[in-house]
Amino acid sequence: MADVHNKATRSYNMSRIRSKDTKPEMLVRKFLFANGFRYRLHNKKLPGKPDIVLPKYKTVIFVHGCFWHGHQNCRYFKIPQTRTQWWTNKIDGNIVNDQKAVKALKGAGWKVIVVWGCELKPDNKNTTLSGLKEAITGK
Ligand SMILES: [Zn+2]
Structure with missing residues (x-):
């Protein structure tokens, strides 16, 4: 019984890690919406499929x-x-893709903002989010 429960919990956690609507992203979306910003999600037509x-x-x-x-x-x-090697290759690949996407987006005239998960922890999310607002509006 205990095992079954653990297994279920584990796969739930894994699915959350993989999910697109991760908690940090939801935090940002909620903040933007509450502040009157309107946005689109996961635009596949743009390089790197930006989250917002x-x-x-x-x-x-x-x-x-x-x-x-x-x-x-x-x-x-x-x-x-x-x-370790597999993970290193995997993550390095992600970093390269991210850099390419940022370059392409900037080249097309987009302002690109990257918010990291660690910047949205309870102790620093307010600072991050108000900074984000300034970064978007330029005010
Ligand atoms: Zn971090």
């Missing part, structure tokens, strides 16, 4: 998980001890 697109401000926002996107010098980014 604000057409009015010609701005895109990526909300990056520190692990999957290899946030450098971040305590939430640690390559696992097992299958």
Whole structure:
């Protein structure tokens, strides 16, 4: 019984890690909406499929998980001890893709904002979100 429960909990957690509507992204979306910003989500036509697109401000926002996107010098980014090479390749690939997307978007005249998961922890999310507002409006 206990095992079954643990298994279910584990796969639930895994699905959450993989999910597009991750909690940090939801935080940003809720904040933007509450502040009157209107946006589109996961625009596949734009390089890197930005999580949030604000057409009015010609701005895109990526909300990056520190692990999957290899946030450098971040305590939430640690390559696992097992299958280390595989993970290194995987994360490095993500970083390269992210850099390409940012370059292409900027080249097309978009303002690109990256918000990291660790910047949305309870102790610093308010600072991050008010900074985000300024970054979008330029005020
Ligand atoms: Zn981080």
